[in-house]
Amino acid sequence: MKRLPATLTTALMLLSASACADVTSGLTAFFSQRLAGISDDVQVTVKTPPANWPTCEMPEFSLPGNARLWGNLSVQARCDNDKRFLQVTVEANGEYVVASAPVARGSELNDANLRLQRGRLDQLPPRAMLSLDQARQAQTLRDLAPGQTITMSMVRQTWRIKAGQRVMVIASGEGFSVNSEGQALNNAAVAQNARVRMANGQVVSGTVDNDGNILITL
Structure with missing residues (x-):
């Protein structure tokens, strides 16, 4: 050959x-x-x-x-x-939420018992929380140990908005911001996704902020 x-x-x-x-x-x-x-x-x-x-x-x-x-x-x-x-x-590295102190079942999560930790996101358990806003004011359904990764299934969320509620939708982009009112179509906690029906019938979705506004980035 x-x-x-x-x-x-x-x-x-x-x-x-x-x-x-x-x-x-x-x-x-x-x-x-x-x-x-x-x-x-x-x-x-x-x-x-x-x-x-x-x-x-x-x-x-x-x-x-x-x-x-x-x-x-x-x-x-x-x-x-x-x-x-x-x-x-x-493989993705980033920050996720862990307990910073022992937390008893039924307690409210807040800045005193939460912290962010950096590590491999692809090795986390399903539905792990990636921001403190997702965890704040939620009520624990089980005891948590210091350093334990907190997932959505471990807590009961406190709804920041509820279905049927009138909410403010804030759409923003580079150099502009537009506000309009609509009706929430689902319950949602801070940092969760909410769907809103606008006055013209259009349905949009965005993220709930601490004030109960729906934020959309364009």
Whole structure:
């Protein structure tokens, strides 16, 4: 069997390494954008063999709307009409909520018994709280130990707004802010998502702030 010239072999290896880097860096940028504000350190490992990777230089990546954003995932990579699925592992580091002191069942969570801790978000239990606003004023359903990660299933939320309530919707973007009133369609605590029916019938969704306003970032 005729061997390839050394220069050609080297060139093919460099091209392969370049393609690998492009896909990995593209996926890292894809997840970093979606995890902005949650994680500032995202690392992606592609487990699918390179022979099954997309062939174009800049594939379009997508996930199902309800998909997780870390751990073991299947990502669709599209080059025009060519669709492929890549198996990836996403590691994300960021802050999450833990108990800073022993908390007895039935107690209210507040700044005296909560703190943020930094670590691997992809290794947290399901529905772990990632901001203090999610935990404040919630009532515990079980005893909590110092350093224990707090999840949504461990607490009973105090509703900041209730379905049917009139609420203020604040939509803001670069250089502008617009306020309008609507009717809440669901109960929601601070930092949770709320759906609101506006006067024109349109339904919008946003995040509840400490004052009970619905914040939408455009």
